[in-house]
Amino acid sequence: MIREVLRMGDARLLAVAEPVERFATPELAALLGDLRDTMAQLNGAGLAAPQIGVGLRVVIFGVRSNPRYPQVEEIPDTVLINPVLEPIGAELEEDWEGCLSVPGMRGAVPRHRHLRYSGCDEQGLRFERTVQGFHARVVQHECDHLDGILYPMRIRDLTKFGFIEALFPGQDLPPED
Ligand code: NI
Numbered sequence: 001m002i003r004e005v006l007r008m009g010d011a012r013l014l015a016v017a018e019p020v021e022r023f024a025t026p027e028l029a030a031l032l033g034d035l036r037d038t039m040a041q042l043n044g045a046g047l048a049a050p051q052i053g054v055g056l057r058v059v060i061f062g063v064r065s066n067p068r069y070p071q072v073e074e075i076p077d078t079v080l081i082n083p084v085l086e087p088i089g090a091e092l093e094e095d096w097e098g099c100l101s102v103p104g105m106r107g108a109v110p111r112h113r114h115l116r117y118s119g120c121d122e123q124g125l126r127f128e129r130t131v132q133g134f135h136a137r138v139v140q141h142e143c144d145h146l147d148g149i150l151y152p153m154r155i156r157d158l159t160k161f162g163f164i165e166a167l168f169p170g171q172d173l174p175p176e177d
Contacts, residue, residue, distance in 0.1 A: 003038045003052040005100045013101055014148040017048075017055045019082045023124030028058075032079060032122055035060045044100050045075070046138050046177035048145030051101050057082050059142035061177065063134075069174040073134045083119035083143050087112035088130070095134075097141055097151045098164070098176025106167055106176075108160035109151050111137045141177055 006013050020028065031054055039047040039060060046061030062077030091113040096106045115136035118128040131139065141151060155161050164173060 001034050001037055002041045003034050005038060005042065005047075005051050006053055008099075008102045008150055008152070010101075012053055012055070013050055013145070013150060015050065015055055016148055017050050017057045017146040019057050020120075023081070023120065023122065028122060031056070031058060032060065039100075042100055043175050044177050045175040046142045047100065048142050050145050050148075057146045059083065059145065061138050061142055063138070063175065066174075068172055072174045075135045075138060079122050080117070080139070080142070081120040081122065081124075083117055083139070083146070085140065085143055086116045088114035088116055093133075093137075094156075094160075095137060097137070098173070099141070099151055100176055101145075101150060102152060103176075104164055105152075105162065106164055106173070107152055107155045107162075108157065109137075109141075109154050110156060111140045115139060117143075138177055 035047050038052060045063045049056045049058040059080050061075060063072060063075040065074040092110040093113040094108050094110045097109045098106050114132045116130045117139050120126055
């Protein structure tokens, strides 16, 4: 079911989400279905449960390669529950982000370039990946939602924050999360 995505200003986006304790349940399957339907409808790169008002540590993300955005790397469709993020090294990289909870805007956000992350899939099976660049950025953005952090809160230079039409007139931009 397509759900309403909460927008910045809603206090529910600022709460710290709770870990999932039971896997492979109908409730978890229904939540993941709603996240997938909502993300697909909005053409997003990722979506976190708190964005649809569910305070659980569940995110989904995935990006198909698209000739319209050759600079965007493919990310496999992923369900990540109770994630743990471990930055590798100290290198930060600044790049543009958008968010379905902050529609119409983009901001330049510093993120760890290299990252190891682990967590559970919807069956409760643990997995781990080591990633970099865009994939690492999307994971950091999504997992921030579980701690009540929206990307504008991480922008260091607020001159690099604004409306898409004003920042990138006439350009076709990659999906937001
Ligand atoms: Ni977001």
